Amino acid sequence: MSRYPDDAPLSPEEEEVMRKVLARGLAKYRGIASPEFLALMNEVGEEGLRTHPLMRTLVRRIAAQKAPLVSGEVPKGGRGSDESGKEGAS
């Protein structure tokens, strides 16, 4: 059985994704909607992103992308590959 609504807490990375997506969406309403409306829309939007299966999946998928540990070009074989940095060196 599905255990919906999923109320497991979001990770800090997932919270950050959710916060940014809502801030971006709400920016369009600033100056149009009252602060009360904006606060309500944020509250309702947050709950939707936390609990809806599709929204939650998308938030998790985006947050799962780990930031690269080092900057610079990604080698052809992928970061951490034994082949990295060797290609084209001959």
Place this chain on the structure above:
Amino acid sequence: MNAEGAAAPTVRQQTLVREALPVIERAAKDVARRFGHGTSPRELYAVGMFALYRVAAEFEDKVSHDFNDHAYRRARTAMREALRVETRHARRVRAAYDGADMFLAYLRDDTYNVLEHDEEESRRRLEESADALLAATFAALAAEQQRLDAEDPAAAEAEHRDAYEALAQAMQRIPAWAERLLRLLFFERQTLVEAAVTLSVSYATVRRHRDEALAFLRDELHKLGVDRVPPLRDGPANDGDDVWPYAEGGEP
């Protein structure tokens, strides 16, 4: 068919209902906590059960990814509907949740594959869904506000009067150049091109000045406690005389 003419639940519908029972219990607790004002979850659970049977009878797989999610949202809407004695603020809160739940109850995306789609595509889809969710919420809020204003014309009238008075005050506080430009644009109804000619500045300058002048005005209005445009009122079209309350003589 039973005595009331309704078809008896099919085995599938009974299974859906049975599996959704914990979801309805959760919805009842949530609505009682947020909107109940003393109403017990048990009373709302009964409302939710009634809604659950109706939703199960209507449900098709193409409606939603997940029956339990669909039922949860439809049941919450039914429970809030049962709690109609509310303050104006509570009515706005309920409207926001109603708009969101009715949108989310039907939100699905059959083309998304978590294994195939990358972060960028996932982000695009999330932003699209979030934007639509916020739009549905805003539309529900605006509609409820219109109903509230219609029910209380005195309050709406007072809001308009306060906003006009604040506008007149704010216009006295902004720089003279900003006041003159806004007067040209919004009272004399000049276009940006015409205002540029009147003021002997370039079009780009007058456009930039308009944005700055509006920002000044907005800040002053905020300080005076006006944080939104009063809702539009029904009635005869403006003939222009009261469009600009801060006319010559300063009488709003």
